[in-house]
Amino acid sequence: MKLSEVIFTNQWPTERKLGSSLLFIIDEVLKNQVPEALLKSKHVYWVQSGETLKNIHLFPQHVENLVDLCKDLDLSALKVVAIGGGSVGDFAGFFASIYRRGVGLIHIPSTWLAAMDSAHGGKTALNLGLAKNQIGSFYSAEKVVLVKPLLLRQPSERLQDALGEALKMAIIDRKVFTRFSKMKIWNDKAAWSVLPEIIKAKYRVVQKDPFEKKGLRQTLNLGHTLGHIFEIQHRLSHGYSVLLGTLFALEMSEAFGFLKTSSRRQIEKLPLWPDHYFADLLKLMRRTTERESLLKMDKKSDSSIQIRFVFIAGPGKTIVKSVLQQRVFQFWDEMLS
Amino acid sequence: MKLSEVIFTNQWPTERKLGSSLLFIIDEVLKNQVPEALLKSKHVYWVQSGETLKNIHLFPQHVENLVDLCKDLDLSALKVVAIGGGSVGDFAGFFASIYRRGVGLIHIPSTWLAAMDSAHGGKTALNLGLAKNQIGSFYSAEKVVLVKPLLLRQPSERLQDALGEALKMAIIDRKVFTRFSKMKIWNDKAAWSVLPEIIKAKYRVVQKDPFEKKGLRQTLNLGHTLGHIFEIQHRLSHGYSVLLGTLFALEMSEAFGFLKTSSRRQIEKLPLWPDHYFADLLKLMRRTTERESLLKMDKKSDSSIQIRFVFIAGPGKTIVKSVLQQRVFQFWDEMLS
Numbered sequence: 001m002k003l004s005e006v007i008f009t010n011q012w013p014t015e016r017k018l019g020s021s022l023l024f025i026i027d028e029v030l031k032n033q034v035p036e037a038l039l040k041s042k043h044v045y046w047v048q049s050g051e052t053l054k055n056i057h058l059f060p061q062h063v064e065n066l067v068d069l070c071k072d073l074d075l076s077a078l079k080v081v082a083i084g085g086g087s088v089g090d091f092a093g094f095f096a097s098i099y100r101r102g103v104g105l106i107h108i109p110s111t112w113l114a115a116m117d118s119a120h121g122g123k124t125a126l127n128l129g130l131a132k133n134q135i136g137s138f139y140s141a142e143k144v145v146l147v148k149p150l151l152l153r154q155p156s157e158r159l160q161d162a163l164g165e166a167l168k169m170a171i172i173d174r175k176v177f178t179r180f181s182k183m184k185i186w187n188d189k190a191a192w193s194v195l196p197e198i199i200k201a202k203y204r205v206v207q208k209d210p211f212e213k214k215g216l217r218q219t220l221n222l223g224h225t226l227g228h229i230f231e232i233q234h235r236l237s238h239g240y241s242v243l244l245g246t247l248f249a250l251e252m253s254e255a256f257g258f259l260k261t262s263s264r265r266q267i268e269k270l271p272l273w274p275d276h277y278f279a280d281l282l283k284l285m286r287r288t289t290e291r292e293s294l295l296k297m298d299k300k301s302d303s304s305i306q307i308r309f310v311f312i313a314g315p316g317k318t319i320v321k322s323v324l325q326q327r328v329f330q331f332w333d334e335m336l337s
Numbered sequence: 338m339k340l341s342e343v344i345f346t347n348q349w350p351t352e353r354k355l356g357s358s359l360l361f362i363i364d365e366v367l368k369n370q371v372p373e374a375l376l377k378s379k380h381v382y383w384v385q386s387g388e389t390l391k392n393i394h395l396f397p398q399h400v401e402n403l404v405d406l407c408k409d410l411d412l413s414a415l416k417v418v419a420i421g422g423g424s425v426g427d428f429a430g431f432f433a434s435i436y437r438r439g440v441g442l443i444h445i446p447s448t449w450l451a452a453m454d455s456a457h458g459g460k461t462a463l464n465l466g467l468a469k470n471q472i473g474s475f476y477s478a479e480k481v482v483l484v485k486p487l488l489l490r491q492p493s494e495r496l497q498d499a500l501g502e503a504l505k506m507a508i509i510d511r512k513v514f515t516r517f518s519k520m521k522i523w524n525d526k527a528a529w530s531v532l533p534e535i536i537k538a539k540y541r542v543v544q545k546d547p548f549e550k551k552g553l554r555q556t557l558n559l560g561h562t563l564g565h566i567f568e569i570q571h572r573l574s575h576g577y578s579v580l581l582g583t584l585f586a587l588e589m590s591e592a593f594g595f596l597k598t599s600s601r602r603q604i605e606k607l608p609l610w611p612d613h614y615f616a617d618l619l620k621l622m623r624r625t626t627e628r629e630s631l632l633k634m635d636k637k638s639d640s641s642i643q644i645r646f647v648f649i650a651g652p653g654k655t656i657v658k659s660v661l662q663q664r665v666f667q668f669w670d671e672m673l674s
Contacts, residue, residue, distance in 0.1 A: 056397045063393060063472065067465060076645075098435070101460065101473045102548070123438065128404060135400065136438045137474065211439070308413075 001122055001210040003203055004107075004141045008196065010148045018106055018143075021077040023070055025092040027084030030110055033153055034083060045069055049087045054127045056135055066095060079104030079142070085111035086118040086238065090136070093124035097139035105141045110150055112162030112191055113239050116169070116198050119144045121206040121220075130232055131297035138211050146195065152188050157237075159191060163272060164243030166191075166198060168222050171246065171267060173201035174316030186272050215308075219318040222310040223249055225328075229294045230284055244281045246312075252331050253312040263314035285336060295325055338459055338547035340540055341444075341478045345533065347485050355443055355480075358414040360407055362429040364421030367447055370490055371420060382406055386424045391464045393472055403432060416441030416479070422448035422495075423455040423575065427473070430461035434476035444478045447487055449499035449528055450576050453506070453535050456481045458543040458557075467569055468634035475548050483532065489525050494574075496528060500609065501580030503528075503535060505559050508583065508604060510538035511653030523609050552645075556655040559647040560586055562665075566631045567621055581618045583649075589668050590649040600651035622673055632662055 007013075012035050015022060024044040026034060031046075038044055045066055047053055070078060080103060082092030089107050096105040107119040125136035163186055170180040179197055183190060202220065209216035227245030230236050236244075250267065253259040267273075295307065307328065311319045344350075349372050352359060361375060365383040368376065375381055382403055384390055407415060417440060419429030426444050433442040444456040462473035500523055507517040516534055520527060539557065546553035564582030567573050573581075587604065590596040604610075632644065644665065648656045 056400060059397065060393045063465065067468075067471065098431075098472050098474055100471065101462075101475055125438075128400065131404075134404065134437065135435050137435055138438055 001138055001140050001206075002142075003207065004120060004122075005143045006120070006196075006199055007143060007145045008148070009145060012147055012150070013108075013145055018081060018145075019077065019079040019104065021074040022079055022081050023066065023073065024081045024083060025066075025088060025095070026082075027088050027110060030083060030150075033110075033150060043069055043073065047084070047088060047091065049084050051087060051127060051132070053087050053091045054125060054132075056126045056128055059126060062091075063095065063099070067099070075100060075103075077104075079106055081106045081108065082141075083108045083110060085109065085114045089114055089119050090123075090125040090133075093122075093139055093141065094126055094136055097124055097137040102139065105139065107141045107144045108147060108150070109144070111154055111158050112151060113158070113165055115146050115151055115195060116162055116191075117165045117202065120199055120202050121217075122210070130294075132228060132232070134297075148192060151192065159186065159188065161237045161239035162191065164223070164227075164239035164241070164246065166194070167270065167273060168242055168246050169198050169201050170270060171312055171315065172219055172222060172318055173204070176201045177270075177315045180270050180272060184271050215320050218308055218320045219310055221308075222246055222312070222318055225249075225295070225298060225307060225309060228298055229288060229291055232294055233288055233290060234284055236284075243277060244284065247277055247281050248285075248332075248335075249310060250312055251335060252309075252328070255331060255334075256311065258311040258313050258319055260314070266315055267312065282336065285332060291329065291332070292325070295328070338475055338477050338543075339479075340544065341457060341459075341481045343457070343533075343536055344480060344482045345485070346482060349484055349487070350445075350482055355418060355482075356414065356416040356441065358411040359416055359418050360403065360410065361418045361420060362403075362425060362432070363419075364425050364447060367420060367487075370447075370487060380406055380410065384421070384425060384428065386421050388424060388464060388469070390424050390428050391462060391469075393463045393465055396463060399428075400432065400436070404436070412437060412440070414441075416443055418443045418445065419478075420445045420447060422446065422451045426451055426456050427460075427462040427470070430459075430476055430478065431463055431473055434461055434474040439476065442476065442478045444481045445484060445487070446481065448491060448495050449488060450495070450502055452483055452488055452532060453499055454502045454539065457536055457539050458554075459547070467631075469565060469569070471634075485529060488529065496523065496525065498574045498576035499528065501560070501564075501576035501578070501583065503531070504607065504610060505557075505579055505583050506535050506538050507607060508649055508652065509556055509559060509655055510541070513538045514607075514652045517607050517609060521608050552657050555645055555657045556647055558645075559583055559649070559655055562586075562632070562635060562644060562646060565635055566625060566628055569631055570625055570627060571621055573621075580614060581621065584614055584618050585622075585669075585672075586647060587649055588672060589646075589665070592668060592671075593648065595648040595650050595656055597651070603652055604649070619673065622669060628666065628669070629662070632665070 027049040028046040080092050080096040082089050096103050109115040109119040122138045122140035124139050125133035128134040170176045176197055223242040223246030226248045227241040230244055231241035254264050306322045307325050309323045313319050361381040364386040417429050417433040419426050433440050446452040446456040459475045459477035461476050462470035465471040507513045513534055542557055560579040560583030563585045564578040567581055568578035591601050643659050644662050646660045650656050
């Protein structure tokens with residue numbers, strides 16, 4: 001898999017710079033944020049972002065609509081340009097990967113979360129009912145264009161949302177950890193300045209195991225196992241859910257003997273780690289009613305009884321192990337008792 | 338893209354030899370031809386072969402059913418085993434390529450056409466209405482197992498059907514051409530004996546251009562442009578349609594100056610080339626009413642006016658060129674006048 005070219009820019013790229021035959025897939029909430037020319041273009045497919053966009057049952061009709069929009073474009077040079085957050089990128093990337101067995105793809109992420117994480121590394125996905133990302137492909141964007149004014153105009157909630165993935169990355173990657181150890185404030189400016197480091201860290205992992213065959217890439221799933229349960233059942237944002245999932249992994253890693261107490265303290269000392277999250281975690285764990293069935297739906301479930309769990313072994317160190325789902329829930333119950 | 342391991346065998350492989358976690362997708366017409374154990378297995382998805390199986394609108398429900406069948410299998414070791422002809426292979430291959438971003442895939446082709454052609458080279462596909470193979474992926478099978486007793490039990494019509502692709506391959510590849518120059522009879526035995534040569538020739542092309550990016554792999558589309566028109570409009574078999582399409586390409590290549598008359602004669606002298614096909618071609622061309630719209634649907638159409646056409650330059654020599662669709666139809670009309 002080729003890695004994407006990552007471009008940081010202070011202004012929107014011109015259409016001409018992106019390619020000669022472009023089909024845009026854009027989150028409709030960005031209508032007043034994208035360049036005016038796009039509002040008039042007949043090659044724009046406006047979508048409502050969110051998990052419904054990734055529903056496999058709605059996908060065939062989207063494909064019909066998209067192919068119809070392309071009919072006067074040069075298909076041999078076609079590039080799909082996705083402008084939006086994670087769900088738009090997943091959807092547009094999957095379409096690009098299977099239309100004519102793969103056409104060009106460019107991501108212009110509009111959320112911090114997508115800019116840091118989902119736009120990179122070539123994962124595309126659709127959902128099967130509540131089971132997230134069961135269907136998908138590995139398909140890298142040719143380019144990921146990070147447009148500063150677009151990201152800076154996002155609501156600050158989006159920035160908080162991204163903190164979860166950012167802290168996850170700090171735990172996985174030593175260089176990001178060092179950087180985060182010195183960060184006191186999490187705002188637009190801080191996020192934009194640390195963005196290149198976080199992206200590089202992700203590519204370092206992806207490059208070693210692009211198709212997630214060696215277990216290395218799975219380290220990026222840190223915090224996601226429990227995170228997805230919270231995300232689905234309590235309709236929390238992805239980043240916040242991952243943050244809580246990472247906290248759970250921290251607890252479990254120590255309890256299972258993978259993490260020394262001194263290393264755990266080092267990680268907990270990261271200045272951006274918010275206090276109230278531990279109370280939040282316990283509260284949500286108590287309120288979760290369908291954890292078994294939700295965990296089974298997870299793509300990281302190897303079978304009905306085992307799961308691939310990402311443990312934390314220290315700053316910049318993770319270990320992926322198969323564990324019995326039962327043991328995860330035993331620990332869960334112990335935490336609450 | 339990894340090439341598949343090709344296995345020729347006189348008997349069915351045991352399940353254990355194929356893998357530890359298998360999901361079978363089998364053409365239901367093969368119920369009395371597959372090993373008895375498969376009839377009792379709960380991990381078999383019986384399908385009706387044909388283009389309807391590849392309808393994108395029916396695909397989400399198939400996915401639901403297939404995922405449900407897998408629920409007690411070890412998903413980390415899952416392999417999809419496709420037993421059937423081209424449509425079953427296209428469908429099962431596409432599913433394998435996108436379930437959990439790709440699971441294992443084994444083809445056991447039941448038709449000569451699939452054994453020679455479609456099971457190799459990793460093309461998977463679904464249809465968008467009448468537009469064939471608009472949706473799909475490049476995804477190689479780990480293994481292609483050619484089971485002699487399975488192929489030999491197919492009706493002889495299937496053998497005639499395969500002759501089109503076989504002759505196409507003889508024109509594309511010099512080694513296959515030499516072999517075909519000496520073949521007088523086309524029967525089961527002949528097809529089984531020439532099968533390894535035809536498959537090797539296909540892999541020689543695929544290896545040079547696995548994702549059809551350099552124009553080389555497109556040479557395998559010889560005869561398919563017109564072939565698909567006949568196949569869809571007159572509901573002819575794929576192989577027969579390709580044979581007629583190849584004959585058209587032969588005419589057009591000479592008329593357009595790519596093929597010397599002496600080379601054309603050499604090709605026409607292949608003993609297996611049947612006489613009446615030229616009359617058939619003209620008859621069908623006369624009866625074709627929607628050629629423009631059918632050609633536009635073809636995946637080889639770059640745009641609404643151009644098409645990538647595979648010309649024949651001599652035995653073992655082809656040239657891919659973009660031509661105006663109008664010029665193809667002009668020539669069509671000249672042939673009929």
